[in-house]
Amino acid sequence: MLRRVTLIADSRFPADRGPSRDFLPSLCYLRVHLRVLFIGEIVGKAGVFTVKSLLRDLKTEFSVDFVVANADGATGGFGLGKNHSVYLRKLGIDVITGGDQIYYKKDMVPHIDTAYYLLRPANYPPATPGRGWRFYNLSEDRKIAVISMLGQSGFDRVHASNPFTFLPELASRARKETPCIIVDFHATTTAEKYTMFHHGDGHVSAIVGTGTRVQTADARIMPRGTAIIADVGRTGSRDSVAGLDPGPEIRKFMTGVPERSSDTWVNLELQGVVIEIGEDGRASAITAIRRECAGPTDD
Secondary structure, three states: OEEEEEEOOOOOOOOOOOOOHHHOOEEEEEEEEEEEEEEOEEEHHHHHHHHHHHHHHHHHHOOOOEEEEEOOEOOOOOOOOHHHHHHHHHOOOOEEEOOOOOOOOOOHHHHHHHOOOEEOOOOOOOOOOOOOEEEEEEEOOEEEEEEEEEOOOOOOOOOOOOHHHHHHHHHHHHHOOOOOEEEEEEOOOHHHHHHHHHHHEOOEOEEEEEOOOOOOOOOEEOOOOOEEEOOOOEEEEOOOEOOEOHHHHHHHHHHOOOOOOOEOOOOEEEEEEEEEEEOOOOEEEEEEEEEEEOOOOOO
16 A cells, blocks of 8 residues: 655754655655554543454554554553453454553453463663563564553552653664564653653654553654654543543542442543555554544443
8 A cells, every 4th residue: 555645853953954865855755654543541431342342443544554553541441461462352452551550450460471461661770570572473574562660650550760861772672673662661751751652753663652541643753753652642542631530539538538439430542543654664653543433332
């Protein structure tokens, strides 16, 4: 498939000198090598149901070759259990990434080492179970690398290594096998995410922000060809607090007393992005998507 795209020059080069050849703006036709659907953080049973209801049609609508989803809150809104991970894989998700809550469910610790489709943050300690990045073969001539990274700001329980020193090394190793590299950067602050976007621009095909469960309106292609979005959003209840029932969350703020969070099924929606990547590993397009989902019936 051919797609007409405009490559944008880097504004850091003086206008009188002009940009280097790599940054020269041009109108050209790029062959779309693969198309990736990245699903926003799946939250609770409502999020799992939404994926079940919508994923097949979305893959057909966008001619998706590969599906990545963050599922750091798929089990009860906090963490990912073994059974949910297996079920989401069966629904058609190729790679499931986690974040600071990846080990909140005890059965994930022994399971993650045996599940090639699960990724925990690559900048966790080396002895941590699981893998932080892997290669996945789509066909004989198409391979993609997926890297999971955790930010450093806003996580009280987890203190990962510096992701800014990890990414260039991992990207360099991945490019020996494939130019198509997707990064899930699970972080809480916009400043840290945008610093990573500029740091990783040109090294990977896309850096997709996760962690806040709120889709942002800044999806775009960086000057060197890396697709970015500050946060891809969440999959589950739209009218909620990060996918959870607002009632308990409000009472926590009002009283300071801990209370169990619960799922909510009000106005279900799948949020995500579709990323188109050329044969050279550069992204040619990133499109934010939001799809409403009818809730389950009582029949």
